[in-house]
Amino acid sequence: MTDTTSLPRDPGTDDPLVTFRGKTPYDDYVHASVLSSLQQPLTDAPDEMAFLVTTQVMELWFTLVVHEWRTTRDALVKDDHERAMDALRRSISAHHALNDSLQPIARMTPAQFNGFREAFGEASGFQSAKYRQLEFLLGDKSRSLMNPQREDPRAYAELEELLNERSLYDEILAYLHRRGLPVPDRVLERDVTAPYEADPDVEEVWRRIYAGPQNDPLLDLGEALTDLAELVIRWRSDHVLATRRAMGSKAGSGGSSGVAWLEKRAARPVFPELWSARGHV
Numbered sequence: 001m002t003d004t005t006s007l008p009r010d011p012g013t014d015d016p017l018v019t020f021r022g023k024t025p026y027d028d029y030v031h032a033s034v035l036s037s038l039q040q041p042l043t044d045a046p047d048e049m050a051f052l053v054t055t056q057v058m059e060l061w062f063t064l065v066v067h068e069w070r071t072t073r074d075a076l077v078k079d080d081h082e083r084a085m086d087a088l089r090r091s092i093s094a095h096h097a098l099n100d101s102l103q104p105i106a107r108m109t110p111a112q113f114n115g116f117r118e119a120f121g122e123a124s125g126f127q128s129a130k131y132r133q134l135e136f137l138l139g140d141k142s143r144s145l146m147n148p149q150r151e152d153p154r155a156y157a158e159l160e161e162l163l164n165e166r167s168l169y170d171e172i173l174a175y176l177h178r179r180g181l182p183v184p185d186r187v188l189e190r191d192v193t194a195p196y197e198a199d200p201d202v203e204e205v206w207r208r209i210y211a212g213p214q215n216d217p218l219l220d221l222g223e224a225l226t227d228l229a230e231l232v233i234r235w236r237s238d239h240v241l242a243t244r245r246a247m248g249s250k251a252g253s254g255g256s257s258g259v260a261w262l263e264k265r266a267a268r269p270v271f272p273e274l275w276s277a278r279g280h281v
């Protein structure tokens, strides 16, 4: 551990400390020097730095969102509504920041993208382990989408753990059941390694909540989840648009058909009954 204690200074000054025995306490805590050593563009193309930094920043936001969703899930298991809502609200703020962070590369032209596209070869966001964790927590499980991590034991084990655990949505439905709502056993006991599929009785549970008193804390929970679903849908759609602008109908670096494949992925449901229930209130 670096010794970061400050050196003695003149009494009576109100300026910040400027001399330390080792690295600054700031760097010791934030690891800013490590972070700023991680941008290693492969070309001189003017747009590559923005692409690299944006991707790294998004990875950090994925990390925070995953952290907050895990915290929400753990709080719900303990029926701690307040702690769950706090973490859910923090995750909403983080997801806003995640979506906004696409800005620096949202309008790349094909020529600008081509300036560095060949250099990163087969690298693709599709291989992001953190993004896959995020999808698993939403309930969109897939063993086959873990394959890119097969040769990375730590990343694979982390995904496998989430695959076998209840997702955030599974845990929310279990919580609603404990609060007296008729979530059916087939949903509570579902195979959690499979993608979540909409259920008519869950739709009825949300309908009941939405048709009831508007100050019900469970309605607050439903609205926070709807905010999140909207943010996830917007991230997917903004990513598709940025991709379409940068490469049109070309194939993706990760081997997919590109925009056509992404559009199918973007259409996947997020907390489906929270949307369908509204048609019956």
Ligand code: HEM
Pocket: 054, 055, 058, 059, 105, 108, 123, 124, 125, 126, 127, 128, 131, 239, 242, 243, 244, 246, 247, 251, 252, 253, 254, 255, 256, 257, 258, 259, 261, 262, 265, 266
């Ligand atoms: C304009 C820049 C970008 C382009 C042209 C682009 C293109 C693509 C394409 C074509 C795919 C499909 C998989 C493939 O064949 O590669 C994909 C997937 C993906 N990209 Fe991007 N991407 C861009 C920026 C980003 C950034 C900054 C991130 C942040 C980490 C990101 C994250 C992802 C993720 C997570 C997937 C997988 C989506 C899924 O599994 O449904 N992309 N991207």
